[in-house]
Amino acid sequence: MATGVSVENINPKVLRCEYAVRGEVAIHAQHLQQQLQTQPGSLPFDEIVYCNIGNPQSLGQKPITFFREVLALCNHPNLLEREEIKSLFSTDAIARAKKILSMIPGRATGAYSHSQGIKGLRDEIAAGIASRDGFPANADDIFLTNGASPGVHMMMQLLIRNNRDGIMCPIPQYSLYSASLALHGGALVPYYLDESSGWGLEVSKLKNQLEDARSKGITVRALVVINPGNPTGQILDEQQQYELVKFCKDEELVLLADEVYQENIYVTNKKINSFKKIARSMGYNGDDLQLVSLHSVSKGYYGECGKRGGYMEVTGFSTPVREQLYKIASVNLCSNITGQILASLIMDPPKAGDASYDLYEEERDNILKSLSRRAKAMESAFNSIDGITCNKTEGAMYLFPRIYLPQKAIEAARAVNKAPDVFYALRLLDTTGIVVTPGSGFGQVAGTWHVRCTILPQEEKIPSMISRFREFHEEFMSQYRD
Amino acid sequence: MATGVSVENINPKVLRCEYAVRGEVAIHAQHLQQQLQTQPGSLPFDEIVYCNIGNPQSLGQKPITFFREVLALCNHPNLLEREEIKSLFSTDAIARAKKILSMIPGRATGAYSHSQGIKGLRDEIAAGIASRDGFPANADDIFLTNGASPGVHMMMQLLIRNNRDGIMCPIPQYSLYSASLALHGGALVPYYLDESSGWGLEVSKLKNQLEDARSKGITVRALVVINPGNPTGQILDEQQQYELVKFCKDEELVLLADEVYQENIYVTNKKINSFKKIARSMGYNGDDLQLVSLHSVSKGYYGECGKRGGYMEVTGFSTPVREQLYKIASVNLCSNITGQILASLIMDPPKAGDASYDLYEEERDNILKSLSRRAKAMESAFNSIDGITCNKTEGAMYLFPRIYLPQKAIEAARAVNKAPDVFYALRLLDTTGIVVTPGSGFGQVAGTWHVRCTILPQEEKIPSMISRFREFHEEFMSQYRD
Structure with a gap:
């Protein structure tokens, strides 16, 4: 490598910056994902479950149809001149795209x-x-x-x-x-x-x-x-x-x-x-x-x-x-x-009476109701695991369960120069394929340990995910029991 | 206004930063544009000609059809399941959209x-x-x-x-x-x-x-x-x-x-x-x-x-x-x-033999040939004006003509606390509606003055734009002749 710029002489503010949700655990998960592709069967799981970041569509959530119709039409305004779009796009999406394009001089969405x-x-x-x-x-x-x-x-x-x-x-x-x-x-x-x-x-x-x-x-x-x-x-x-x-x-x-x-x-x-x-x-x-x-x-x-x-x-x-x-x-x-x-x-979704409204309402409500069910299911699952407590998720997309780590686990983590919750999250990942973000990336009261886990896995996958999590946790705790 | 944060106590690096292409002249142009809308006829021109920034589609350049077809399909992948798209999109755009979506887990362009x-x-x-x-x-x-x-x-x-x-x-x-x-x-x-x-x-x-x-x-x-x-x-x-x-x-x-x-x-x-x-x-x-x-x-x-x-x-x-x-x-x-x-x-446009290739090639070549004609036309026009010299534009999207400002103009600018090229560009804008960026925003040899002018105005508008520029320049020079 050329030697002008090295990690010793870059901006120290960059070195000091940490961004946990895309940090060590997430990067390790990317490597495991590659390994699963190149050497299938080489890991104790066949799928990485990304619960580290609020990225709903990566876990199967579908976009709202009306929004995507408008985006497609605005990205290719020539479509608006064609008769065939009437069978492909809702009338209010067509009207909305025209309205938006009329706000842009020359309808130039590329300017x-x-x-x-x-x-x-x-x-x-x-x-x-x-x-x-x-x-x-x-x-x-x-x-x-x-x-x-x-x-x-x-x-x-x-x-x-x-x-x-x-x-x-x-x-x-x-x-x-x-x-x-x-x-x-x-x-x-x-x-x-x-x-x-x-x-x-x-x-x-x-x-x-x-x-x-x-x-x-x-x-x-x-x-x-x-x-x-x-x-x-x-x-x-x-x-x-x-x-x-x-x-x-x-x-x-x-x-x-x-x-x-x-x-x-x-x-x-x-x-x-x-x-x-x-x-x-x-x-x-x-x-x-x-x-x-x-x-x-x-x-x-x-x-x-x-x-x-x-x-x-x-x-x-x-x-x-x-x-x-x-x-x-x-x-x-x-x-x-x-x-x-x-x-x-x-900020201005379809309104009652609009052609898209029924579909929009159904899509929106299904997503929000499902997120609510998932939040409750995962919260009670975490609370049913020995050595974990978890506050209720009233909003947003995350649980932040507290993990009561035994002193021996904390020492084992220190021995490999890791924060205890990072150590726990890496072990969880290596064992189950579940990616969470260690609490130390968010800050926590000294001596307490947490992980952030999104409520976004697909509903049908939650029971098996929780059971893998539980199994891992019990093994981890029995390995390090004080 | 609340008093916590004021211009006296913000980050001084922000104050020192100058971004000429969206600076004083461009902001003044926005105000004039609003004035044209709210009080038509109140200015000596009826259109702002933005030559301050390389923004081709704002001046009428059309996007490449193939690119927009692919973007529309990727923004609304459900379209790919519909028969009707065959009459709306080229076969290679459909194939490319499918290929791109296959690279994205779950075809989730919203992740x-x-x-x-x-x-x-x-x-x-x-x-x-x-x-x-x-x-x-x-x-x-x-x-x-x-x-x-x-x-x-x-x-x-x-x-x-x-x-x-x-x-x-x-x-x-x-x-x-x-x-x-x-x-x-x-x-x-x-x-x-x-x-x-x-x-x-x-x-x-x-x-x-x-x-x-x-x-x-x-x-x-x-x-x-x-x-x-x-x-x-x-x-x-x-x-x-x-x-x-x-x-x-x-x-x-x-x-x-x-x-x-x-x-x-x-x-x-x-x-x-x-x-x-x-x-x-x-x-x-x-x-x-x-x-x-x-x-x-x-x-x-x-x-x-x-x-x-x-x-x-x-x-x-x-x-x-x-x-x-x-x-x-x-x-x-x-x-x-x-x-x-x-x-x-x-980086991977249509190739010879692809369904879109002929149209793509025609669109691309028309744009590039027209840009080339505009560069040459504007360069010779600037060189034909007394007190302006302009190097050849071999590439990119700009001319950077040198304006030989008389000492009296420089003094008039200093009197209102403006750089002479900013003074000139503001006068040009107020008189003709043409927006250029003063050379001092790019740096220039001390004592020389320039403006940056894009080659992007539509070809049919260039003759009248140049003639307005010339007329302004001659009046300006005769007002300030040493």
Whole structure:
């Protein structure tokens, strides 16, 4: 190898960054998958079950037909001039594609758009937000992005000046936040969710964490909240949301609200309120609170991860700051137009009376009901295994079971220089083909060990998966019993 | 407005970043466009002509039919089960869509892929590179990206540790490089292209620039070369390429080859050689040279900017460094699948004998011939205007005419705190609706002034556009004549 650039002289922030959901365990799974293809029968299982990442369509979830019809027509607008499409596409998909194309000069879905995204699509999204919240939304506040992740990076780029700038993040948190903070060289200021109360949040404790960080010379610039929680699956109470909003207002923190799972709810006694709705219903507007709300086409009932669509709604920032955000967006020109279109579709799906509505409703409800059944089945299965406890998944796509590892297992892990939960997850993978993400990638109270496991395996596969998991766990525990 | 985050306390690297092609002039054009819509007749023109950015489809260029057929089918794979498609899609597009879908587990174009991109598509791209160069290429070296820009950012993120790390860039250069360097806090080490010899490059002078930077304590990590040039449109001689490769090898610099215009050639006496081909034909392999080659679906005859597809081919880096690059890629999960598919299609278009070939060839040749005619027409028009000289555009999509501004114009610009070429471009826009990008956004020899103007306006519009440009320029010059 040529010697100019080596791992000794690259940017140390890159070295420090860890992104667990695509980290060591996931990479090992890719190698095993190749081995299964080249040497079938060489492993104790014949399939890798990816529960490490919220990627529904990779595990068999079908896309919503209406969305894909519109995307096909927008990708090949010449089809709209042909009679034959009437038997291939629903009338409302045809009408929607025409409407979307009419928003794009020259119907050119192959052209760069405005760096915030196509104005007409942002109008649709703003209307969808307004109708969801009952408070107005403005297309100028919307930045369309390639999934939600680039929005997070943009905000980090804007806010982090050096390693004395910090962002408050829940622990456990989605690894994107810690990874992005590491890449931008900022400090993660933790606030802990309480496992014993269903990953509850006590706003009074936030103040302590904030003051602790400030006493160490950290300028805390924003607070991340993920609702429903990732990896923890809890849904915040309305009261907690009020307190969080007030806290951010009083402390002049940007509220960075990760609301990408807003459609994934599996309980009937709670509902999702966007933080914008909460803030506006408290009478707070852009003069009181700097709020960024993130959404994505990758989750919900649509699960269109590969399309890389999403948006952030940005309110409460001055025009000069907005101009700087626009500049950051413009350096990558624009997000992909297919993802932009899809982001508008999820915020304005078919309505009762539309030709596609019945099919759309059936597809959506089947997916959400199935996810709800899977969440409950896997949660009770985990709770039935000795040495594992698991909080209820109220929303999102994950379980975050706690694994009570014996001291001998912890020592065995240390002996091979692995975190104990990484050691456990690698052994699980090697034995069963099941891929989970170790809890240490999300953060956890010291001395506790978890794994994040998606609720996405196909329903018919869950019993056998759980039984393999149980068998592995029992063997592991008996091997290392104290 | 809430006061936590203000322009005074954001990341100063963001403030320092400038991205001219979407900068002040382009933003002003957007405002004028809105004014034309809301108050027709209020401006001295009735149309904005965007010559500031290489965005062919926004100016009427049609996409290649075969590519769009494949994208439509891959976006809505259910279509493949329907008889009716036989009259709507070419047989080879149907076959290609089936082949691509067979590379994706579960045919799930809505799933996240491997963070480098779908393996089967990378295989196709590697085969396309090997066939282009006559030297092998490996799918493991390919990173699929949302256009070429994210590849540049990834390399900057990897290489730039602090403001003592530098990258050699041509002056004039494509503003992405200076913008990305500013965001990552590195130093731009210039090497100058010689306008008087058709933007020629003297490799012997590179050494001086490098040593000058080193003497100032800058660690130079990479050299950017853009071939064909942007904004300058020249094509490098083979001999210059050999010398550049040897220079990078000897000095242990990463060679960052921006080859996104490799299909855009308008002269018959030169051809495009990829830097990988040049290096391999010199007998250099991954032990000798660290080479990154960038390509994109946005340019060429395809011009699919809005699809955000592209790749970088990375050779000569050790496994640990490659793992770090993979990690950076994985933090954004993967690039959009539509763009990934399109990147494979441009590297493996229809072949003679395929059902789509005749149409494909006709569409491709018409676009390239028309671009060539436009380049020549606009170049001679600029050269016929008093006070403007313009080098020949051998490739890419731009002219970079030099504007000989009178001293009084320069003083008038300074009086309103504008760079003289920005002042000129704003006046041009306000008077004619023509949007160009000021040369200062690309860098230019001190005391010279340029604008970058794409060759993309529709052919029938060029005569009137040129005559408006000429008229404006003459008035401007007579107003400020010394």
